[in-house]
Amino acid sequence: MTIITDHLARLAPASRGQGRLVAGSTATGAEISIPYIAARGAADGPTLWVTATVHGDEVNGTLAALDFVRNLDLAAMRGACIVIPAANPLAFDARAKTAPxxxxxxxxxxxxxxxxxxxxxxxxxxxxxxxxxxxxxxxxHTLTAHFEAKPYGVYKLHPDGPVAEDVLLRHLSFYDPSVACLMPTVKAAGELPGNISGAIDYQFQALGKAAFMVELGAGSRIEWPYVEQGSAGLRRTAAEIGMFEDRPAPGGMLRKVLKRRHVTADTGGLFRAACTPGDILQPGSPLGVITDIFGDIVDTVTFAEPVLVIAARRDPVVATGDRIGFVATAWESRTLQSA
Ligand SMILES: [Zn+2]
Structure with missing residues (x-):
């Protein structure tokens, strides 16, 4: 038995507990510990995990997870919900994406x-x-503080995983996302460098169970509408897996992104966005302009094909190669049916 499953077993039905998983200590002797909240329903049933801030500055997720778990009607709930509000505690305390x-x-x-x-x-x-x-x-998750984005979903399809894409899209629709991005699990152009298979949702899917990411706006600040969107979505996910009676209707039409890419600055200067997340830009229509430090426009950022804006940069200060936008270059509309 693990610490949390043992804790859940000791909880009275329809009650909530909390604790910490100790992973080491700092130089001054403070515990490096991962806080958790475990909520047990009135009857046995499925278990939902919610992890927030694997990237330590993506705080909308922490607030959404806390609001969700603290407002659950445990007397009406089956199963258990485990929330990890700060999954990367050293990064969280440092207000940074990664631990120092x-x-x-x-x-x-x-x-x-x-x-x-x-x-x-x-x-x-x-x-x-x-x-x-x-x-x-x-x-x-959220994007970094430099960006503005509406909530959207990201999912991977494990090559050996039996989880159907429609199951994941149905879950994502509960968060009213601007788009749902199928993330390639092999190295793809336009994505950030890194080891996709080390993602917590990917590893969970490798166990044959549903897992996905929700990006709730931008980092390092509270965006209350997105916090509420996240906690409402989590409640629907809990119902969807059978923890509550009111099985939710899916969100109807969903824009599924097949290809996406970061847009990076070709020159340093000050970027001014000319669009809002969710906009579809036709060829020649600008994402924004870059001026030099004297205010003269030195670049107008446009595309040769239509793009759907997922996120646009709000911090104007850019060097060559800095990310100024995140766009879909191929997408399709999927209508989700009620089960
Ligand atoms: Zn993240």
Whole structure:
């Protein structure tokens, strides 16, 4: 039995508990620990995991997860819900994406390494709890503070995983996303460099269970509408897997992104966005302009084909190669049927 499953077993039906998973200590002797909240329903049933801030500055997810779990009607709930409000505690405390000890992206490290670097040990400590229990996992993220984006979904399809794409799209529709992005699991142009298979949702899917990511706006600040969108979506996911009676209707039409890419600045200067997330830009229509430090326009950023804007940069200061937008270049509309 793991610490959390043991804790759940000791909880009275329809009650909630909390605790910490210890993954080590700092130089001054403070615990490196991962806080958790475990909520037990009135009857047995499925287990939902919600992890927030594997990237430590993506705080809308933390608030959405807390609002969700603290407002559950446990007397009407079957099964259990486990929330990890700060899945990367050292990064969270540092208000940064990664922990200052090693700079590793923890969402590229799962299932972790018991004898590894600090971040790998934290991943291992959390994963040993997760892999033993759970039917569905939602990994909450945001973009970086530099961007503006509406909430959207990201999912991967594990090559050996039996989880159907429609199951994931149905879940994602509950979060009213601007788009749902199928993320390639092999290296693809236009994506950030990294080890996709080390993502917590990908590893969970490798166990044959549904898992996906929800991006709730931008990092390092509260965006209340997106926090509420996230907590409402989690409630529907819980109902969808059978924790509540009111099985939700899917969100209807969903824009599924087949190809996406970051747009990077070809020249340094000040970027001014000329669009809003969700806009479709026709060829020649600008994402924005870059001026030099004297205010003269030195570049107008346009596309040769229509693009759907997922996110646009709001921090104007850019160097050559900085990300100024995140766009879909191929997408399709999917209508989701009620089950
Ligand atoms: Zn993230």
């Amino acid at each position: 000890q090693d700079g590793l992206d923890i969402d590229q490290q799962f299932p972790g390494a018991a004898g590894g670097l600090t971040t790998q040990r934290v991943a291992d400590r959390l994963w040993r709890e997760i892999e033993r229990a759970g039917d569905c996992l939602v990994s909450l």
